[in-house]
Each structure stands twice: as C-alpha cells, then as structure tokens.
Amino acid sequence: MSDSIVVGFTVNGRRREVLTKPHHTLLEILREDLGLTGTKHGCELGECGACTVLVDGIPQLSCLLLPHQVEGKEITTVEGLAKSGDELHPLQEAFVEVGAVQCGYCTPGMLLTAKALLDENPAPSRQEIAEALSGNICRCTGYESITRAVELAARRMEV
Amino acid sequence: MRVVGKPLPKVDVRAKVTGSTLYADDLVLPDMLFCKLLRSPHPYARIKRVDVRGALEVEGVVAAITGDDLPIKYGILPVTQDEHALENEKVRYVGDPVAAVAAYDEETAALACERIVVEYEVLHPVTSIEEALSEPVDEPIHDYGGPANIHKMAALAFGDLESGFAQADHIREDVFFYEGNTHLPMEEHSAIASYVDGKLTLWSSTQTPHYVHRAVSKVMGLPMSAVRIVATPHGGGFGGKTDPFSHEMVVCKLAMVTGKPVKCTLTREEVFYAHRGRHPVLMWVRTGVKRDGKITAMHFKTALDGGAYGSYGVATTFYTGALQTATYDIPAYRFEGARVFTNKAPCGPKRGHGTPQPRFALELHLDKIAEDLGLDPVEVRRRNYVKPNTTTVNWLRITSCGLEEITNRVIQASGYHRRRRVEGHGMGFAVASYLSGAGLPIYWNKLPHSECQLKLDRGGVTAYCGATDIGQGSDTVIATVVAEELGLWPSDIRLVTGDTGLAPVDLGSYSSRVTFMAGNAALDAARKLRDLLVEVAAESMGCSPGEVEVGDGKIGALSFEETAQLAQERYGAISTAGSYRPPDLAGPYKGSGVGPSPAYSYSAAVVDLDADSKTGIVQVNKVWLAHDIGRSINPISVRGQVEGGVYMGLGEALMEEQAYRKALHKQPSMLDYKSLTFVDMPEVETILVETNDPEGPYGAKEVGQGPLLPVVPAVASAIHDALGVWVDQVPITPDKVLKALDAKVKGEAPRFGPKSFPDIPYPQCIKVDPPHVATQAV
Amino acid sequence: MLRLKPFKYLRPSTVEEAASLAAELNGEAMMVAGGTDLVPKLKRRQMEPSALIGIGHLEELKSVDHLSDGGVSIGAAVTLSKVVGDGELLQRYPGYVRAASLVSSPPLRNLGTIGGNLLVDTRCNYYDMTYEWRQAVGFCLKKDGDICRVAPSSPRCWAVSSSDTAPVAIALDASVVLVGPEGRREVPVSSLYQDDGIRYTTKQPDEVVAFLHFPPKDGWRSSYVKLRRRGSIDFPIGGAAAALRLQDGLVTEARIVLSGVASHPVIAEEAASCLIGRHLDDDAITEASEKAAKPAKPLDNTDLAYTWRKRMVKHLVSQAITEAAAPGR
Numbered sequence A: 001m002s003d004s005i006v007v008g009f010t011v012n013g014r015r016r017e018v019l020t021k022p023h024h025t026l027l028e029i030l031r032e033d034l035g036l037t038g039t040k041h042g043c044e045l046g047e048c049g050a051c052t053v054l055v056d057g058i059p060q061l062s063c064l065l066l067p068h069q070v071e072g073k074e075i076t077t078v079e080g081l082a083k084s085g086d087e088l089h090p091l092q093e094a095f096v097e098v099g100a101v102q103c104g105y106c107t108p109g110m111l112l113t114a115k116a117l118l119d120e121n122p123a124p125s126r127q128e129i130a131e132a133l134s135g136n137i138c139r140c141t142g143y144e145s146i147t148r149a150v151e152l153a154a155r156r157m158e159v
Numbered sequence B: 001m002r003v004v005g006k007p008l009p010k011v012d013v014r015a016k017v018t019g020s021t022l023y024a025d026d027l028v029l030p031d032m033l034f035c036k037l038l039r040s041p042h043p044y045a046r047i048k049r050v051d052v053r054g055a056l057e058v059e060g061v062v063a064a065i066t067g068d069d070l071p072i073k074y075g076i077l078p079v080t081q082d083e084h085a086l087e088n089e090k091v092r093y094v095g096d097p098v099a100a101v102a103a104y105d106e107e108t109a110a111l112a113c114e115r116i117v118v119e120y121e122v123l124h125p126v127t128s129i130e131e132a133l134s135e136p137v138d139e140p141i142h143d144y145g146g147p148a149n150i151h152k153m154a155a156l157a158f159g160d161l162e163s164g165f166a167q168a169d170h171i172r173e174d175v176f177f178y179e180g181n182t183h184l185p186m187e188e189h190s191a192i193a194s195y196v197d198g199k200l201t202l203w204s205s206t207q208t209p210h211y212v213h214r215a216v217s218k219v220m221g222l223p224m225s226a227v228r229i230v231a232t233p234h235g236g237g238f239g240g241k242t243d244p245f246s247h248e249m250v251v252c253k254l255a256m257v258t259g260k261p262v263k264c265t266l267t268r269e270e271v272f273y274a275h276r277g278r279h280p281v282l283m284w285v286r287t288g289v290k291r292d293g294k295i296t297a298m299h300f301k302t303a304l305d306g307g308a309y310g311s312y313g314v315a316t317t318f319y320t321g322a323l324q325t326a327t328y329d330i331p332a333y334r335f336e337g338a339r340v341f342t343n344k345a346p347c348g349p350k351r352g353h354g355t356p357q358p359r360f361a362l363e364l365h366l367d368k369i370a371e372d373l374g375l376d377p378v379e380v381r382r383r384n385y386v387k388p389n390t391t392t393v394n395w396l397r398i399t400s401c402g403l404e405e406i407t408n409r410v411i412q413a414s415g416y417h418r419r420r421r422v423e424g425h426g427m428g429f430a431v432a433s434y435l436s437g438a439g440l441p442i443y444w445n446k447l448p449h450s451e452c453q454l455k456l457d458r459g460g461v462t463a464y465c466g467a468t469d470i471g472q473g474s475d476t477v478i479a480t481v482v483a484e485e486l487g488l489w490p491s492d493i494r495l496v497t498g499d500t501g502l503a504p505v506d507l508g509s510y511s512s513r514v515t516f517m518a519g520n521a522a523l524d525a526a527r528k529l530r531d532l533l534v535e536v537a538a539e540s541m542g543c544s545p546g547e548v549e550v551g552d553g554k555i556g557a558l559s560f561e562e563t564a565q566l567a568q569e570r571y572g573a574i575s576t577a578g579s580y581r582p583p584d585l586a587g588p589y590k591g592s593g594v595g596p597s598p599a600y601s602y603s604a605a606v607v608d609l610d611a612d613s614k615t616g617i618v619q620v621n622k623v624w625l626a627h628d629i630g631r632s633i634n635p636i637s638v639r640g641q642v643e644g645g646v647y648m649g650l651g652e653a654l655m656e657e658q659a660y661r662k663a664l665h666k667q668p669s670m671l672d673y674k675s676l677t678f679v680d681m682p683e684v685e686t687i688l689v690e691t692n693d694p695e696g697p698y699g700a701k702e703v704g705q706g707p708l709l710p711v712v713p714a715v716a717s718a719i720h721d722a723l724g725v726w727v728d729q730v731p732i733t734p735d736k737v738l739k740a741l742d743a744k745v746k747g748e749a750p751r752f753g754p755k756s757f758p759d760i761p762y763p764q765c766i767k768v769d770p771p772h773v774a775t776q777a778v
Numbered sequence C: 001m002l003r004l005k006p007f008k009y010l011r012p013s014t015v016e017e018a019a020s021l022a023a024e025l026n027g028e029a030m031m032v033a034g035g036t037d038l039v040p041k042l043k044r045r046q047m048e049p050s051a052l053i054g055i056g057h058l059e060e061l062k063s064v065d066h067l068s069d070g071g072v073s074i075g076a077a078v079t080l081s082k083v084v085g086d087g088e089l090l091q092r093y094p095g096y097v098r099a100a101s102l103v104s105s106p107p108l109r110n111l112g113t114i115g116g117n118l119l120v121d122t123r124c125n126y127y128d129m130t131y132e133w134r135q136a137v138g139f140c141l142k143k144d145g146d147i148c149r150v151a152p153s154s155p156r157c158w159a160v161s162s163s164d165t166a167p168v169a170i171a172l173d174a175s176v177v178l179v180g181p182e183g184r185r186e187v188p189v190s191s192l193y194q195d196d197g198i199r200y201t202t203k204q205p206d207e208v209v210a211f212l213h214f215p216p217k218d219g220w221r222s223s224y225v226k227l228r229r230r231g232s233i234d235f236p237i238g239g240a241a242a243a244l245r246l247q248d249g250l251v252t253e254a255r256i257v258l259s260g261v262a263s264h265p266v267i268a269e270e271a272a273s274c275l276i277g278r279h280l281d282d283d284a285i286t287e288a289s290e291k292a293a294k295p296a297k298p299l300d301n302t303d304l305a306y307t308w309r310k311r312m313v314k315h316l317v318s319q320a321i322t323e324a325a326a327p328g329r
C-alpha cells in the first residue's frame, strides 16, 4: 500500500484537511471520507458526468481528480448549493418546479454544471444549455425538462 | 379536483436537488463491511474447484463465501428457479458470480477476490439463436426446457386462420430483428444487509421489494417474518432492478456469517452483466388484408435470445405475441414464440417488456402493406383500430381507448400529411399500446396486488404502501390521491413506502402498475378515512354527511385537525386500509395470464428526421407524441415520462445495443454503450389525451412504458420516407442505412435486415375460440 | 466503485525536475497532466506505473504566449477549455480550436490539457477495457498478452490514434518543445508519432512535452471535421484536418491529416498536392477526398463497422476542405 498523504482544500466554504492516499479520487474522498454523498457516480471513468463538482467554479469530474490536483482549491458540491435549508438556489427551485428531476441521480451533476454555465452566461440559448450539459447523461428525463428548468432559473436570476 | 391533475412538484424532489436523498450506495452503517463478487471469465464452464483460502489471508478480509454457502436456487418466476447466488456447479455467462469476499474496505475486497482460485472445465458456448436451436456441442445450458437449448415455446391460435387468409386480397410476409439493449440506469445496483437479533434487513436499489422478500427468505432459509426489504430511493430502474439479484443474496448471507452490516455496489461493468435487459428478438410476420387494408388474419412468430437464465423470460416470450391485438382488430391470429438459452448475460424485462420488438415489426409490416396497396399508412391503421369496450380475439378486455384521438392529434400537430417530400427528409408514424399493470401477479395467488394503510393521529396522516418510487413519481401519486380525498396538500402526507417491514404489500414497480394499482389502493383507504371524518364532522355540525364538503384543510366547518381530534376522541387510534386486485381478466386458455390488464394506454408518435444518403447518418429533428393517459394525476410527471420514453425509444432505434463478440459483451461501459447526450436529443412535443378510464384512479392509466413503443418503428418509417429503404433491424446505425441503399442501387430489395426465420419445432398450436364464438357457444 | 491501484504521486516544481524524476524512475513512472486519459486507463489497469509525476500544476506550462514573430506558444498544461475560449487563437488557428472544442465533453475539457491530448494513448476496443474483461477475452500485445486480438496473425499492434488536436497541429505545421533530462529539443508535431499502436510516440518516456508552438498564421486557413456517434463525449472514429493557403482562389499550399484511421495521424500528401494550383471546385475536392481516403484502412477495433468508417473518410476530407476554404478561416 502506498503512503498516506494529507490534502487541504475548501468544500462548500469549509476548510478541510483529509488524510488519504494518492490514488483515492476526489469522488472517494467526498463520499467516503467527508460523508458528502450528494455527489454521485455512474461509471468512475469520466463517461457519464454524475460525479461532477465545481473546482474553483469550474465543472470537473471528481472520479478523475487525484488529491494533489485539488490541493488548495475551492470545491462546491450539491450540498453547498442552497443558501440555507429553506432557501434553495434558483436552479434547484426551477428543477423542482418544472419536474427536471425523476430518479434524481444525474441531478447533482446537472445542477452544478448548470450553475457554472449561468455564472458565466446568464442568458444561455437552448443550444448553449445543451452544449454545456452534454457531458452529463440523464437516462430518465430526455433532457427536455432540464432545459426548461435552466431557462426558468436564468430568467429568474436575471431580475 | 383540487390537487389531482395539478402541476405540483413531486413530494420527494427537494431532497433530490439538495443531495440529501440517500440512495443505497449512500448508506453507511456502523462497522460496515464491503463486498466484492468474483465473476466468471468464461461464458460456459464447469466449476471444478473454488478455493478462497488465499482471499482469507489478505489483511482486512473478514469472510469469503462460495456457492456451497448458498445452495438454494431462486428466480423471479416460480417456473424458472434456475439461479444460484454464487454458482457452484456451472457458470453460464461471462460475469456469472462464483465467490464473494467481505472486507473492511472495497479495495481490499477487490484485491482479495484476485486471490481466489477457481478451476474451470471450459465448455463450448452457445452464442446465438441459431446455435441454441441446433444440437449442443456440450450439454444443454440448463437441465430443463429443450429440445436443444430451447427454454420455452408457446403456440396459440385464435379464430379461423385458414378462412382469414383465404379471404385476403393480399398477403405479405416480413422478417425483422430487434437487437438486445439494456436499461443503463444511472445508479449502479447497490445493496446493504444487516442481521441483528435474528432479523435480516436488506436495503437495496430494487424495484420489487416484495419479490426480493420472497426470494431472500427462500435462499436464506428464514421465514418471511424474519426478513425485511427496504427499497431505497432509486437512481433509475427501467426494469433492470426487478429481479432478485446475486449481490442481494450475497450481502444477506455475509451479514449473517459475519454479524456485521455488508454492502455491495456493482461497478458499471457488472451492471451490464447483471443486465435483464431487452431480449434480442427475431420475428416473422405474415398478414392477410383486404384491398382497403383491413386485416383478415395474422400469423406472428418470434425467437428470443434469452441469455443464460430464465428471469422473466417465460412472460417475455408471451409478451412478444400478446399486444398486437390491443391496437388492431385482428379477426384471426396465430402466435408462436420460442425463447432460447445462450451463454450471455440474462435478458429480462425492460421498459415495454417484450412488446417493443413485435411493435417495431408490426408497425413496419403495416407500413409495407400500405405501400403494397398504395394506401396511406395512417389510413390503413385507422381501418384496423380496436374500438373502446370490446374484447380482442385473444381475450384482452379493452375499456377506454383513445387511439382515434391520439392519431388525429399527432397527425395534425406534426403536419404529417403536409410534409416536405424531398429526398433526405422524412416523417414516420406509428402507434402502440401498453398495460396499466399486469392483470396477474408473478406467482399465483388471489391476494391484493397492492395495499395501502392510512394512519391518522396527532402527527397527521401517514400513508403506508409497499409501492416503490423509482423516480417515476409513485410516492407523489399516493400522496396526491390521499390528499385529494382528505382535502389536504400532497406535501401534508407523510409516506412510508417500499418497505416490506413497515408497509403492506405492493407487488412492485414493473408493468406500469403502480399508479393504477397502488393509486386505487390508496384511493380505497383514503375514501374510508374521509367517510369516517365526514361522519364525525357532520355529527358535530348537526348536518347529514352528504352536506359536508371536504377541501382546503377543512372537513365541513371544522379544520382537518379539529375533525381528526374529534374522531380520535370517539374511536381511539385511527387507521384505514385499502387494497386493489384487478378483476379476473385471463382468457380461457393456458398462457392467457400474459397480456390482460385492467386498462391499456395508447401512444402515437410522429418522427421527423433528415437522413443522409451519402453517409447514412440520421438526424432526428422532432418527435410528436400523443398519449392516452386516461387522466393525468400529475401532468408534470406524465410529461416527464413521455419525454423520457421518447428519449429511450430514440436510443433503441438509433444506437443502443447490448452487443456481443461471440459470447463476450463487446462494450460494457457508458462510453461504448451509446445513450443519447443532451445535444443528440431532438425537441419533443407531448400531447396528452384524457379518456377517463372507468377503473383507473380518477380515470388514470399508465405512461411509464407506452410512449417508448411507437418511437422505434416511427424512426424506421421516417428513414424509409426519406431514402426509400427499409432498415428492418434496430439499432439503425448509419452503416445499416448505407447497406440498404447499396442494395437499392444494385437493384436488390431496398432493405437491410434478416433474410429468413429459422425452423423452430414449435408445439402444436392451442386452438382458442375467440370471445364472440365462445359466448355464442355458451 | 471502480478504483485505482496504489501509486506514489510526485510533484516536481519545474519541468526539468519532472524530466529528471522520470529518468531516475526509469520507466516505472508516468507523467500526468489532467489525467483524463490516464486515470481511466489506470483504473482499468491498462498501465501499472508505481509512480505518477504530476505536471498539471506547473505554472510555466499554463500560459498562452503570443510570440514576436506572430506565432503562438501554448503551454502543455493549458486546458482544452482555455484554448476553446481564446478568441485570438480562434482567429488564427480556427481548425485547432475547433478540434479542441470537439474533444470529449465540457467537464473533460475543463481538466484535459493540450499536451495530454497530443499524447493521448492509442485506442482499441480489445484494450480500453477493464482488467477482468481483458482477462475474459484474452490479453493482447499492448498489455499483458502476446497476440493482437484484432489482427491475430499480425506481429504488431494496430491500436488507433485518437487525438482530435494532433491532426490539425500537424496540418498547421506546429512543433513541440520537449524537455528531457539532457535538455530541450524542438520537433515538428508530425515527427512525434510513429506507426506502432504500442510505441505510438517518438518522445522518450522521460521527456516532457512543454510547449506547443504554432508558426504565424500567414494566410493558412484551417478546419477539422470529426466523426463520432454522439454529439459529445465520444472519441473520434475518424477525423480530417485541412490547412490551406489560397491566392486568387487558387490553392497554393495544402495539408490534409487524418485521425482515427491508423496508429498515428496520417498525412495525406498525395491528396493535398493534387489541390495545388486548382480552384476548390467539386472536382478538385472530390479527387482530393478520394485520394486521401484510399490509404486509410480502419480495423474492427473502434466504434461502428470499419467498412463504414472507411467509406466515411472521403466525406470527412471533403467537408474539411470545404470548411477550410470558407470565409473567416
């Protein structure tokens, strides 16, 4: 077995130091060491997008990230999206309202990727939404409702 | 209606957007162990020896078990109890589990699996329908069924075929092939078991906790009362989690052996091996029609590649012949089906269970007939549509039926008859029908198919029901029904579902039965509670119960809470129970258990696409889908099911396939198994038609599976419209389109697809009198 | 969950140190930039290095520099997303930026680097599979075995070059700066590859690709067309890059390079030279496309029927030429 290492980064605004191994991916650290099971996994090979988290605001696949790559970074997971227990992020509200969630397994990855999109482009076209979310597979919804939700959230966030 | 039919958010959705929903793999129990399965690298081999000593020597390993520890066989159908949790005699496909390890972490468990020694004697694998039909090189895969590797055969004839074909002005024969594909739920299967005080609890991402309950009890040798199955929130099922699975049995056994909780989560590759997906089906159909397209007789033959085990296969076999008559009035109908065993991952039920394949064949076959006769394909179908409140030749009772209306709506909305007729652009139309729940349970019994209990106390209303929400929104349906009756909001209802220890039985989330059956059970229980509350309120108000209105949190003049309190003061603890069992619908013949349903949904699709004659690449522009939902209890969920069904239908039509190289899965990964991405998905226009089914809860019927069905043939039909070639085989990849075009250029039949149907030693047909003849005889 | 096998992770502070670490470890270590190609392969145990040398964090490899001669030097650790978002690069080397934008999916491009993309491992669907799967089918030459499963009588490996950006980089005559334990050298991207599915690069294992260096635009138009099943995520199963210079509507220089058809990016010289001195009319384009397609001989080791892929090459090339000739290129 390889030696253990300590990595430090911020998760959802909280500074964390984790004793881990160089070959444990961020996905494993989040889910298994930090108990943040909101981040999902569907392939562990970079092929489905379920494990997407934001690293310094940019969507990345936690199943591919090695601990050293996230040293000192700011990580946002789905647990960090809502302002408080009652106050959801506008994207979360929109996903709830338009029914963009069926089984919900792709949802954390979709939400975070959509957040990064709206942060950069507050009024994306349907095509831009599709492109931005094209690394996230959803088997339930056919994506239509997700597009509607992102559009709705974008409209609300603009005002 | 106050809440039924309103676009309210699902009751469990906030947890899903905040990441707080706990799916099976998210559960962590104190002192939990992790399990890994060792799977066979051979498609077919006899196991000579399994030695787990090496695994036990690995530090951190707590237990290792083999087939000897789990000798009792199981299987979803009583007639095919042919699986071992761990094989100890023979492996029958690559991925068949042979041993398992429990360790303190998953990495160690995986490492330890590599130290297990298994000696195999390799046997000659059977890899195709054709091979399975011929004399096996080695012994047959199973010790039942036959001849050769045939698992099951069915042969039924309804009505007078001879005279039906004799009356025909035109007779056509076609052969089709539908490649197998898989569910690919985003969530990989996961299960955790704990064994405390002689009681076993299994949390699992299953769609059918009740059937798992029976199987676990049998395999562990524990009474049902000592076993509790909890269906955890689901990351997608589509039929892929409706069998009892090896990993579920194994964690139960390991929990019992070690005294610690044990979890097993499959990898994506293992999910492909667990499979139970769409059967590859070869089909032959021969139909006689009058000059105007009216069908006089039809003969339909199917051959299903079942893979290594029985699973739902017997039912699937019958399903490939059952629902042709649910859309078309076929006066004389003959069906012969056969399922074979091969050394591939076992097939089972996937969205549409056994019916997308014949639907693909049937709809294209009708298109071709229309072309032969020079008729409009839509008109040919209309001339054959079944009518509401009729009984089909194979004894299916049709009640509400919106075929005419969905056809009109979808044709109008899409402008099908006004379409641009240029080479490379095409539109296709198809219809289909699906069950609102199977009329019969999987094992024979006269018990309710769904039960619901309501508890009313100072904590409000709690609904208990075994129904399992797999993302389709069944929890929301139950809450909505109860809320509607009690004048509350769905979010006011506390739910305990999918838990065999706490909630009464529901048979599970399969065959699109939950809204219809659990909905009716909940309705039954809720009406009883409502009556009780109304009576108490009437008494207090000094009026008759008929004068008490329920709604907006009030029972008459009293608030709901006040009424509840009065009721408890008078009766003490309050609970009501409701249940649902479909009427006896099976026809008077063996095999009639598959097909009947208390109600049928109907779907019609039009697909608009561009197909490139140089490359064969198909670009779908838009899909219109009209669905006869009976009544939508939650229009948001219904629309979501339609869009999701269209998505999966397009995937099956164009790219999804469980492909093999000989007996080895060619591509068990999410990269290689092609599921449409966001940018591949065209616009979908959903049209809902309400026909108010007399027996559905508030008139509701199914929507989970039906909308997938017409999409697949509509794609093929649109490609023909665009390029003038038939691709009689899905998935319709661009190479197949080009091959069909090549054939056209060479002056051959402009098609790609199977050339012939094999000789199958079907048994003598069981001759069944159609209902009108039978009634006359009485 | 599919997990990695243990390894050490080394974090050099300069490119030179990375190279000398690699030399010290003598083949035991592999470099990792974004890890989007490497990590899945490690999980599937297609490589089993005992150590990884991280280079993605090296600031010196993370910038896009505009050179005084009008050329551009891009650090190897620059992500594909950064290239895609760089308006100036788009203007000068539209084909390259297009190729980068077509790599896999957005989250992978946020992590994957341009250096890693040039060196992405060759692919084969007998090889890009888990250890257990490969064990079931039988191991092959490229890892753990002694025969090629696609072409069993062949003494070599035919795994397919699957980089989207390499063909355009070659078409634009770019070069790479390699830093090794013995110092730096600059070589054309075209000489970075060789026709061998296993040893697909001429780069030494202890050399780091430090920079990708594009010559000035100088009238070179460029394009890239990719063939894949889905609009995202998928690797190329065919691709064509075209670079052209035109004068008064006549082609003065041309380069055409294919991806996904062999173990290395294939330079279609004959096809390119047949365009010289001609108008880009249908005839010229058709002739060039057919010439380019002729030598391509895909095997049955990537997605879809190889016979179909072979037929697609000419369409890809024709589209690439047409796009390169379009305004704004």
Ligand SMILES: Cc1cc2nc3c(=O)[nH]c(=O)nc-3n(C[C@H](O)[C@H](O)[C@H](O)COP(=O)(O)OP(=O)(O)OC[C@H]3O[C@@H](n4cnc5c(N)ncnc54)[C@H](O)[C@@H]3O)c2cc1C
Binding pocket: A045, A046, A047, B671, C030, C031, C032, C033, C034, C035, C036, C037, C038, C039, C040, C055, C076, C077, C080, C102, C103, C104, C105, C108, C111, C112, C113, C114, C115, C116, C117, C118, C119, C120, C121, C162, C163, C164, C165, C207, C208, C209, C210, C233, C234, C235, C236
């Ligand atoms: C699902 C999926 C889809 C993909 N689709 C595509 C696609 O469509 N097109 C495509 O081209 N690629 C694709 N890729 C592969 C990969 O994501 C990209 O090629 C990416 O650009 C690789 O960059 P990286 O930095 O992540 O490389 P790494 O994984 O870090 O490295 C790749 C290889 O290059 C070596 N290496 C990396 N950087 C250097 C350097 N500076 N000097 C020396 N050696 C180095 C590594 O040792 C390793 O052998 C896909 C990957 C996945 C998982």
Ligand code: SF4
Binding pocket: C123, C124, C125, C126, C127, C140, C141, C142, C143, C147, C148, C149, C150, C151, C156, C157, C158, C159, C197, C301
């Ligand atoms: S081409 Fe042959 S040797 Fe190379 S990876 Fe594929 S099977 Fe192995």
Ligand code: FES
Binding pocket: A040, A041, A042, A043, A044, A045, A046, A047, A048, A049, A050, A051, A052, A061, A062, A063, A064
């Ligand atoms: S789990 Fe990371 S992309 Fe699938």
Ligand code: FES
Binding pocket: A100, A101, A102, A103, A104, A105, A106, A107, A137, A138, A139, A140, A141, B186, B235, B236, B471
């Ligand atoms: S909601 Fe189920 S995978 Fe997207």
